[in-house]
Amino acid sequence: MKPTIGFIGLGIMGRHMSGHLIQAGYDLVVYDIVPASVQAIAALGAKPAGSCKEVAAQVDLVISMVPDSPDVEKVALAEDGIIASARPGLIYVDMSTIAPQTAIKVAQVLGAKGVRCLDAPVSGGEVGAKNATLSIMVGGDEALFQEVLPVLQMMGKTVTLCGAAGAGQTVKACNQIQVAMNFIGLAEALVLGAKAGVDPAIIIKVLSGGYAQTRVMDVRGPRMIKGDFEPGFKSRFHYKDLNIIMETAKNLHVALPASALAQQLFSALMAAGRGELDHSAVVTILEDLAKVQARTKE
Numbered sequence: 001m002k003p004t005i006g007f008i009g010l011g012i013m014g015r016h017m018s019g020h021l022i023q024a025g026y027d028l029v030v031y032d033i034v035p036a037s038v039q040a041i042a043a044l045g046a047k048p049a050g051s052c053k054e055v056a057a058q059v060d061l062v063i064s065m066v067p068d069s070p071d072v073e074k075v076a077l078a079e080d081g082i083i084a085s086a087r088p089g090l091i092y093v094d095m096s097t098i099a100p101q102t103a104i105k106v107a108q109v110l111g112a113k114g115v116r117c118l119d120a121p122v123s124g125g126e127v128g129a130k131n132a133t134l135s136i137m138v139g140g141d142e143a144l145f146q147e148v149l150p151v152l153q154m155m156g157k158t159v160t161l162c163g164a165a166g167a168g169q170t171v172k173a174c175n176q177i178q179v180a181m182n183f184i185g186l187a188e189a190l191v192l193g194a195k196a197g198v199d200p201a202i203i204i205k206v207l208s209g210g211y212a213q214t215r216v217m218d219v220r221g222p223r224m225i226k227g228d229f230e231p232g233f234k235s236r237f238h239y240k241d242l243n244i245i246m247e248t249a250k251n252l253h254v255a256l257p258a259s260a261l262a263q264q265l266f267s268a269l270m271a272a273g274r275g276e277l278d279h280s281a282v283v284t285i286l287e288d289l290a291k292v293q294a295r296t297k298e
Contacts (some may be wrong), residue, residue: 088114
């Protein structure tokens with residue numbers, strides 16, 4: 001018998017992820033701080049709720065997809081949060097990207113109430129959420145992972161148990177380091193070529209056929225050179241992730257010099273008022289510095 005699922009957080013990612021669960025035949029109870037988002041998913045067949053507490057009281061498994069660590073703490077541990085309806089057997093899967101230490105704290109506090117927890121952040125952006133091809137990185141108990149796996153497979157193509165509580169968030173931090181490096185490397189290549197007078201479309205074509213090819217280039221490169229920064233993943237969220245990365249590195253006494261530079265470039269992007277743009281918009285900071293636009297001539 002399929003579990004009844006609660007879904008909290010119906011933004012760019014959550015609206016698609018919850019939709020896949022409805023299509024797969026799961027009964028959903030949903031909540032978001034934006035009423036219109038709740039209404040949109042309710043129109044697909046979900047039951048609306050008025051709080052996180054109300055969601056948790058009606059379901060077997062709660063999923064959350066919210067922006068940051070404080071949001072997850074509020075969803076899970078606030079007076080009207082999941083903890084208010086905590087009971088033995090309830091499952092909580094947080095799919096947000098947050099600090100590993102926050103994921104561990106939430107698992108410990110809810111675990112004391114009998115709630116079984118997984119942290120399961122995702123990679124793939126809106127395209128991955130829309131196509132159910134997300135990469136899902138999971139931290140927590142292996143038996144619980146196997147129990148929840150069929151649900152996660154409705155939203156993602158690659159679902160991997162990474163270790164104990166917090167391990168999923170640690171691997172997501174590693175993922176965001178690599179993605180940031182790919183975007184910055186591509187941005188520097190495009191800006192250098194454009195400054196020398198080479199059409200960025202030619203640069204994309206050549207680099208895509210060799211060792212420099214990346215998924216970032218394939219998915220976002222053509223949009224970057226058209227100046228299309230409609231967000232699949234907002235810059236301000238990647239900046240948030242870089243802050244998590246640097247704080248985690250500080251706690252572990254790990255030097256991440258390239259990540260520190262990426263954090264500063266994204267900080268400049270925030271200062272320029274471009275936080276709502278796609279994270280590929282980091283190229284615009286390098287364009288500003290070089291006084292050139294890396295745009296196709298087509």
